[in-house]
Amino acid sequence: MSVTELLGWHGNEFYFLATEEAAPSQSHVYRADLKSKVSQCVSCSWINSRGETCSRASADFSERLSYFISRCESRFLPPEFNLTHTETMSPIRTLANNTEAFHGISSLQLPLQVDFRIPVSDADRNSAEVRLLLPPGFSSKQKYPLLVTVYAAPDYQSVTDTYTGVDFGIFVSSGLNYIHASIDG
Structure with a gap:
């Protein structure tokens, strides 16, 4: 905690x-x-x-x-x-x-959200939080452009469950059919 x-x-x-x-x-x-x-x-x-x-x-x-x-x-x-x-x-x-x-x-087609962790170093077992926003109607058989946002400022967290309305990630995922990835470093 x-x-x-x-x-x-x-x-x-x-x-x-x-x-x-x-x-x-x-x-x-x-x-x-x-x-x-x-x-x-x-x-x-x-x-x-x-x-x-x-x-x-x-x-x-x-x-x-x-x-x-x-x-x-x-x-x-x-x-x-x-x-x-x-x-x-x-x-x-x-x-x-x-x-x-x-x-x-609620009237919008919102992206599918997938959260996971990836290891960033074997020595100290640190990991980074990753959030993928997959386009509505996502199919694993289809190819999608990927847009990655990394913001690793001190004391900042981009992967949160805070409501942001239709933000940039939701727009590119739902509106442009991109996969949007946010990574906390």
Whole structure:
């Protein structure tokens, strides 16, 4: 687990944002107790109003951690924001569900997404995250042009499940029938 942000702290309880090594494109909200030294993922079971799980979650907490605004999204789904009661983890009210954006993107032929890792060095066992966007109707028997995007700036991650709308990768894959590859170096 890699902790990326401390979200809130009150008494012996704190919340943080983290990614799992097995799924670095995703991020989730975790709760930890200083006394028991136990942490648990609170957003791993979050489901949006369309019944889909959140692969990228975050939260903005009130001062005493009584309430928070949750953000739930995935690569092809616009974010949804809810006011949530912390004790019950129950949404009180949907603040924004981005229905218009969802309907706009759901009418498009979106690419097929394939994520995997490739080793970059035998000595230190490092690997790079790779995401392929395959054109809609992809056939392994057909040849496609390949466009590779590599951006290896410090503290930057291009292979994430953050909703971006119709970005460059989706455009070249769906609109031009290219395979688009993003590589985090």
